[in-house]
Amino acid sequence: MLRLNRSESGFTVSYAGRTLFSHTLEKPMVSLGLGRETIDMHHGNFHIADEVTERIPFGSFTAAQDESGVVIRLYKDYHASAFTLTLRESAGRLVVTGECDCPRYNRLWLRLSAEAGEHVYGLGEQFSALDLRGRNYPIFTMEQGVGRNKSTLTTFLADQLDGGGGDYWTTYYPEATFVSSQLYFLHLHGYGYAEVDFSHETHHGLHLWQTDLAFTVSAKDSYIDLLSDLTALIGRQPPLPDYLFSGLLLGMQGGSSVCRSKLEHMLAANAAVSAVWTQDWIGKRVTSFGKRLQWDWRWNRELYPTLREDIQTNDARGIAWMGYINPYLVEGGVLYAEAKERGYFVKRRDGADYLVDFGEFDSGFVDLTNPAACEWYKGVIQENMIALGLRGWMVDFGEYLPTDCALFSGQDAISAHNEWPTLWAKLNYEALEESGMLGKIGFYTRSGATGTQRYSPLMFAGDQFVDFSPDDGLPSTINAALSLGMTGFGMLTFDIGGYTALFGKYRTKELLLRGCEYAAFTPVMRTHEGNRPDENTQFDADDETIAFFSRFSRIHRALSGYLIALGAENCACGLPATRALFLHYPADERAHTEPYEYLLGRDILVAPVVEEGAQSRTLYLPEDRWVHLWSGEAYAGGEITVPAPIGQPPVFYRAESEIAGVMASLRDIR
Secondary structure, X not given: OEEEEEOOOEEEEXXXXXXXXXXXXXXXXXXXXXXXXXXXXXXXXXXXXXXXXXXXXXXXXXXXEEOOEEEEEEEOOOOOOEEEEEEEEEOOEEXXXXXXXXXXXXXXXXXXXXXXXXXXXXXXXXXXXXXXXXXXXXXXXXXXXXXXXXXXXXXXXXXXXXXXXXOOOOOOOEEEEEEEOOOEEEEEOOOOOEEEEOOOOOEEEEEEOOOOEEEEEEEOOOHHHHHHHHHHHHXXXXXXXXXXXXXXXXXXXXXXXXXXXXXXXXXXXXXXXXXXXXXXXXXXXXXXXXXEEOOOOOOOOOOOOOHHHHHHHHHHOOOEEEEEEOOEEEOOOHHHHHHHHXXXXXXXXXXXXXXXXXXXXXXXXXXXXXXXXXXXHHHHHHHHHHOOOOOEEEEOOOOOOOOOEEOOOOOOHHHHHHHHHHHHHHHHHHHHHHHOOEOOEEEEEOOOOOOHHHOOOOEEOOOOEOOOOOOOOOOHHHHHHHHHHOOOOOOEEOOEOOOEOOOOOOOOHHHHHHHHHHHOOOOOEEEOOOOOOOOOOOOOOOHHHHHHHHHHHHHHHHOHHHHHHHHHHHHHHOOXXXXXXXXXXXXXXXXXXXXXXXXXXXXEEEOOOOOOOOOEEEEEEOOOOEEEOOOOOEEOOEEEEEEOOOOOOOEEEEOOOOOHHHHHHHHHOO
């Protein structure tokens, strides 16, 4: 599997027939150097600059292969420091480690071989594209940004407001793991700052702010086998409770009487409601950004006087009640005072508690590297949420850890920053596991990193803008789900209609309905009122909208058996519920590049309408026997255009599939 080929001027290293490295004196594969970073944070938006003062190619080399593997030593010249790269096969994979014997360097650049026409996927949750070829991707968790495209007015305005406009690479969940169309994956170990560069035709680049590295490569005969092996390496997701696959998660806030009224109104309209989630169960605060929450994780009896009774009533009729939590505690809260007294907050380097402005209020960070703080916070979840009867919650944030803080563990703050989302997911996972509620209570996280797969059963796509823009609107959630799936995380939900309303832009009825019909053909269908509920169109805006949500919630419930099976498959072998077309049609080149389409499992193809005002959609079907859901018309594949009025999103199913009968019955749901 592993082969070293030497020549007079260089060498190549291949694994399972794929060329990984190519090195010559003129084009060396490794450079080392010096850099000095500057990282500024404002409201979770990180601005990163690196002043590289030295970059030295290591061209001279020795290379040898024996039964244990390959060892390569690279030099600036034969009388200077060396970088040693060791390649060993282990458990059917290739493990590559590297280290430099000179402590003066703190930057590393490594080139991997690439081919013209090669596609690459993954890197966590990427919103702007599925195929990542042609761009450089920093791996650093942060707010996704508003607009996420420097050429748009929305991004410009967000940058002017608070530097929060974002870019194509900004994401809550970056991970230095990618899958190549050459049918191999590469997983970079660790949490230090890195960049993965796919902008060159002949090579891929890894750039690290350190001089040691470790990564694992696996090569298989299919994408499905690759994802199975990847998740066996980095972890597979825990199970979701069945109710999350079985209808609408109705996001509401405003107190007991408001939520009861809205729920009963939807049930009277025959909506299939599987859960109610009230993010303001702990109270609210209003800022210039919109309605926010009181980050003190205790039942607010003034706003929700009948919460316990409402939970019990709805449990009895099969409707779960869900809440909200994040890893921060607001200054002045009861839990803030308790954590402060116990010394559980992340510190500044001078020993003071590190408070951060989250938009007109300050909060402290519970130190997730402190075992005692984690036990205390798990107790908060167990006593204030599980014991109350909540059967799930949004696990928000996790991206804001400052890089100039001091941690209980003594860990470097930059590497801790990228690990933080995994620690936050792990804490929630353990709170359930220790309570015996794993698989019975579902939670969904916003941020992630390597290892989050082991702990989080579901991601949500964060705070999309309330429009159809490709980088930050409704279309971006499709790329997010598919990229996560190619990184070993197979379950995503999103805010129907988007979340962020700013600059005079609010959620329209059209956007809400297009999001609703699309969400019905995803694993978990969930609403959110957004940051400006009073201005955004909501699911109960009028009778037509209520009827629309009722219909598509019942369509989602009709698919629940299929969706539950996809969830089990994801947990068992790492195959995502939402799949890129090429997973099942790898020989079809257009399946690798066709935008804004996906397979829901093996048998359903969905092409959501992603353009405002569109009444039809042109799409591509891989060669197979497809049936158009709404007309019953059969297709063999190729590019087609179908009518797509609101209420008839382009959905197809395989004629020979076991679910064909269920799919045909969806036409009768009114």
